[in-house]
Amino acid sequence: MSDNIDGGGNGALSTMTLDGEDVGFTPGETVYEVSERYRREIPTLCYDERLEPFGGCRLCIVEVEGSHNPVASCTTKAAPGMKVTTKSGRLDMHRRVLLELVASENRDLDVDPMSGYASGEMATLLDRYDARTGRFLGMQSGTSHPDDPNPFILRDYENCISCFRCVRVCAEQEGDYAISVMNRGFGTQITTEFDGILKDSACTFCGQCIQTCPTGALADLKALASKDVPGETKLTRTICPYCGVGCSVDLMTRGDQVVGVLPAMDGPANHGALCVKGQFAFDFIGHKDRLDTPLVRGDDGQLHPATWDDALDKAAAGLLAAVDNHGRHSLYVVASGRAPTEAAYMMQKFVRAGLGTSYIDNCSRA
Amino acid sequence: MSNPLADMDKPDVIFCIGTNMTECHPVAATGIKRALANGAKLIVADPRHIVLADLADVYLPLRVGTDSALLLGMAHVIAREGLVDQAFMDARTTEGMAFLEHVERFPPEWAEEITGVPAADIEQAALWYGRAERGAIYYTLGVTEHICGVENVQGLCNLVLMTGNIGREGTGINPMRGQNNIQGAGDAGALPNNYPGFQPVTDPENQEKFEKLYGKKVDLENGITKVTALEMCGDQIRAMFIDGENTLVSDPDRAHCEKALRSLDFLVVADLFLTETAELADVVFPVAAWGEVDGTQTNTERRIQRLRAAVPSPGVARPDWWVISALAKRMGFQGFEYEGAEQVFNELCEVSPIYHGVDWDKVEEGAYQWPVPFDGHPGTPMLHSDEFVNGRGIFNLVEQRDPAETVDDDYPVWLTTGRRLASYHTRTQTGRSAGIDYLLSEESLEIHPDDVDEWGLADRSWAIMSSRRGSVRVRVKATKRSPRGTVFTTFSFADVPVNALTGGGYDPITQTAELKVCPVSVVPE
Numbered sequence: 001m002s003d004n005i006d007g008g009g010n011g012a013l014s015t016m017t018l019d020g021e022d023v024g025f026t027p028g029e030t031v032y033e034v035s036e037r038y039r040r041e042i043p044t045l046c047y048d049e050r051l052e053p054f055g056g057c058r059l060c061i062v063e064v065e066g067s068h069n070p071v072a073s074c075t076t077k078a079a080p081g082m083k084v085t086t087k088s089g090r091l092d093m094h095r096r097v098l099l100e101l102v103a104s105e106n107r108d109l110d111v112d113p114m115s116g117y118a119s120g121e122m123a124t125l126l127d128r129y130d131a132r133t134g135r136f137l138g139m140q141s142g143t144s145h146p147d148d149p150n151p152f153i154l155r156d157y158e159n160c161i162s163c164f165r166c167v168r169v170c171a172e173q174e175g176d177y178a179i180s181v182m183n184r185g186f187g188t189q190i191t192t193e194f195d196g197i198l199k200d201s202a203c204t205f206c207g208q209c210i211q212t213c214p215t216g217a218l219a220d221l222k223a224l225a226s227k228d229v230p231g232e233t234k235l236t237r238t239i240c241p242y243c244g245v246g247c248s249v250d251l252m253t254r255g256d257q258v259v260g261v262l263p264a265m266d267g268p269a270n271h272g273a274l275c276v277k278g279q280f281a282f283d284f285i286g287h288k289d290r291l292d293t294p295l296v297r298g299d300d301g302q303l304h305p306a307t308w309d310d311a312l313d314k315a316a317a318g319l320l321a322a323v324d325n326h327g328r329h330s331l332y333v334v335a336s337g338r339a340p341t342e343a344a345y346m347m348q349k350f351v352r353a354g355l356g357t358s359y360i361d362n363c364s365r366a
Numbered sequence: 367m368s369n370p371l372a373d374m375d376k377p378d379v380i381f382c383i384g385t386n387m388t389e390c391h392p393v394a395a396t397g398i399k400r401a402l403a404n405g406a407k408l409i410v411a412d413p414r415h416i417v418l419a420d421l422a423d424v425y426l427p428l429r430v431g432t433d434s435a436l437l438l439g440m441a442h443v444i445a446r447e448g449l450v451d452q453a454f455m456d457a458r459t460t461e462g463m464a465f466l467e468h469v470e471r472f473p474p475e476w477a478e479e480i481t482g483v484p485a486a487d488i489e490q491a492a493l494w495y496g497r498a499e500r501g502a503i504y505y506t507l508g509v510t511e512h513i514c515g516v517e518n519v520q521g522l523c524n525l526v527l528m529t530g531n532i533g534r535e536g537t538g539i540n541p542m543r544g545q546n547n548i549q550g551a552g553d554a555g556a557l558p559n560n561y562p563g564f565q566p567v568t569d570p571e572n573q574e575k576f577e578k579l580y581g582k583k584v585d586l587e588n589g590i591t592k593v594t595a596l597e598m599c600g601d602q603i604r605a606m607f608i609d610g611e612n613t614l615v616s617d618p619d620r621a622h623c624e625k626a627l628r629s630l631d632f633l634v635v636a637d638l639f640l641t642e643t644a645e646l647a648d649v650v651f652p653v654a655a656w657g658e659v660d661g662t663q664t665n666t667e668r669r670i671q672r673l674r675a676a677v678p679s680p681g682v683a684r685p686d687w688w689v690i691s692a693l694a695k696r697m698g699f700q701g702f703e704y705e706g707a708e709q710v711f712n713e714l715c716e717v718s719p720i721y722h723g724v725d726w727d728k729v730e731e732g733a734y735q736w737p738v739p740f741d742g743h744p745g746t747p748m749l750h751s752d753e754f755v756n757g758r759g760i761f762n763l764v765e766q767r768d769p770a771e772t773v774d775d776d777y778p779v780w781l782t783t784g785r786r787l788a789s790y791h792t793r794t795q796t797g798r799s800a801g802i803d804y805l806l807s808e809e810s811l812e813i814h815p816d817d818v819d820e821w822g823l824a825d826r827s828w829a830i831m832s833s834r835r836g837s838v839r840v841r842v843k844a845t846k847r848s849p850r851g852t853v854f855t856t857f858s859f860a861d862v863p864v865n866a867l868t869g870g871g872y873d874p875i876t877q878t879a880e881l882k883v884c885p886v887s888v889v890p891e
Contacts, residue, residue, distance in 0.1 A: 269393070330604040336551065
């Protein structure tokens with residue numbers, strides 16, 4: 001499926017024409033990448049900038065002077081002197097028909113945005129090209145897997161359009177190769193090894209497939225469980241609280257509730273990648289076991305709720321008693337490797353400015 | 367890490383030792399998988415046949431606690447085959463001649479005797495790393511949680527220094543930090559030997575500097591580590607204040623740890639939950655969680671990143687910095703008036719040379735990797751490109767040492783501990799996140815199927831595992847990921863407190879516990 005019509009140019013010129021405008025490019029760039037850089041709006045469905053170009057959906061077609069048929073811009077390398085048109089009535093017509101064909105396979109055109117990062121891509125394009133016609137209604141590919149009992153990933157293949165983004169992200173981005181393709185044509189089925197449930201496959205539940213899926217066929221079950229929580233979904237950029245890699249995430253909240261996590265595609269440490277913990281293990285913060293009040297041990301030997309004032313008084317008195325009776329080297333503090341840096345800074349200042357000691361450590365030795 | 371995470375798909379030879387990266391740092395591991403797709407060679411040294419071993423071009427299944435022997439054997443081959451980067455050694459290292467003589471004593475056949483790794487495989491690994499254009503080393507706690515953790519790291523440094531695999535893209539010596547902000551905690555000076563920015567407390571100039579800043583003369587002697595402090599509980603140490611650590615479940619030798627904390631006159635704990643440790647406290651402070659606080663954390667590649675509050679905390683829980691400063695003020699300590707995390711962070715930057723040029727507003731973009739020594743400095747993605755902090759890289763003449771405890775008739779099996787993908791540490795967080803139970807609902811002891819048979823056990827049966835310090839009851843999982851004679855489990859589940867068993871020894875320099883080696887017996891229940 002190569003559309004490479006690089007006319008043997010040696011890259012010396014490195015300029016081409018985009019909709020009549022002369023533009024520069026770096027040898028090796030695709031026409032799509034150059035067009036993106038110059039803010040052309042070229043529709044795509046099978047494209048994920050982190051993955052190798054695939055050329056499957058054909059929506060990114062452009063016209064190239066000297067070529068009879070439009071070519072897929074994602075797999076066509078820019079060449080010196082190339083004259084490209086990204087927008088025309090002919091292209092719009094082609095794109096609309098392609099979208100109508102894709103939409104014919106897809107029953108549920110309106111996808112809840114909680115489904116995943118890219119889940120609204122197809123619906124958005126259908127609206128943009130006015131392609132919700134049902135013109136090619138008919139056969140469908142893909143069989144859903146409602147029997148997969150995993151609590152994270154919805155597998156509704158009736159909404160699958162065979163763009164293979166899930167298969168590619170699993171292979172290229174994660175290196176897990178848990179998802180594969182079975183059969184061809186209308187028999188096409190995205191599946192796992194031996195067509196079983198995800199838990200029995202190489203799947204690590206990193207959630208990358210649900211975040212790249214453009215139709216919500218693979219969707220975030222944990223986020224969808226909150227789709228009826230009232231309010232607008234708000235995103236807040238922060239960093240994952242688990243290992244030391246420091247993946248950037250966007251926390252999805254509705255009201256005072258965290259309802260899900262989206263990977264940050266521009267995160268400097270992760271570029272959109274996450275693991276099962278960063279993607280799905282977020283709801284401990286709203287757990288009923290959270291401490292919501294200070295506790296003070298009473299005369300009965302039990303811990304009882306207390307006000308901040310009482311708890312601080314009691315704590316200060318207890319710690320100072322040790323210092324007064326046994327000296328400033330009788331108090332030891334342990335800072336957290338999980339809390340923000342400001343907490344650790346404050347802890348070391350507590351012993352140094354307060355007691356003049358370095359009787360402090362963090363949890364790095366065990 | 368000497369090099370940025372973005373470098374991970376750039377080496378042509380990768381040496382992973384003591385790092386179960388696909389489970390413990392899964393997103394970083396994707397970089398290694400991309401490097402492999404680009405044709406890089408992967409060397410994996412680990413006692414367990416971890417997922418990375420499946421991907422390796424050469425897998426070195428060393429016996430637990432024999433890292434130094436393996437590294438000496440590799441250094442021997444590199445020296446013998448003339449793969450030494452003499453120009454680099456001349457320009458940037460010292461003690462090189464003595465080291466090259468030293469390693470003559472350690473041929474791969476010698477290393478095979480100790481490590482159990484075939485000499486030919488040690489030879490192959492050494493040849494690949496020695497010939498690499500861009501050789502990168504990645505390691506984690508499998509290297510450091512030994513009584514000889516420092517020597518193991520020095521052994522890796524020796525390989526780096528003799529081959530010049532440092533200071534260039536796609537090379538380096540790269541420890542993967544385990545906790546989200548363990549780097550930041552050290553950076554901020556939460557250490558007994560360093561002020562913020564790793565300024566030694568034993569330096570009188572630093573003492574003077576901080577006396578001016580804090581209005582208090584701090585001891586010129588190092589403080590003590592937590593390991594020592596726990597030893598001294600009830601004696602010199604009478605009170606403790608612990609922020610965000612479930613010490614009782616995460617630290618080695620649980621019985622000792624519990625006795626220590628119970629012997630205190632007073633214990634204050636700040637945490638999200640009433641952890642096993644908080645249950646022992648006299649006062650418990652509720653703190654704001656991730657997602658509820660503003661602030662910063664610093665990742666394994668020294669990147670300073672911004673944390674943001676998205677939702678309010680439950681009840682009257684407050685950010686850690688607020689709790690600590692409120693307590694300090696209540697105790698009459700001076701200099702604890704703060705209005706927010708930004709003010710605390712700016713003070714840290716002011717007193718720390720490695721954060722000095724960091725601008726709170728620009729932390730937003732995550733663009734800073736420290737050191738950032740002055741305003742306008744862009745940060746330092748790669749360390750050691752021109753020179754080492756101390757001038758020249760020093761070769762260390764390390765030798766192989768046995769673990770603190772070795773197997774015998776009573777405790778004939780090696781236990782090594784670690785982590786699994788779906789759980790985090792003592793499960794205070796992952797254990798309370800919906801769905802994680804589906805992937806991992808209980809602890810298990812991973813045993814080679816042949817050992818399962820030989821020891822009279824069965825897959826999913828119950829076993830009693832004991833060390834010199836304690837016993838636990840644990841479910842058996844037969845798997846070839848464990849080699850014969852070595853078993854594996856984690857410290858995630860409170861009902862299988864594996865830290866009741868561990869704690870036989872500590873590295874004499876860092877006092878890091880030998881959590882990777884513990885002789886045990888394993889018998890049917």
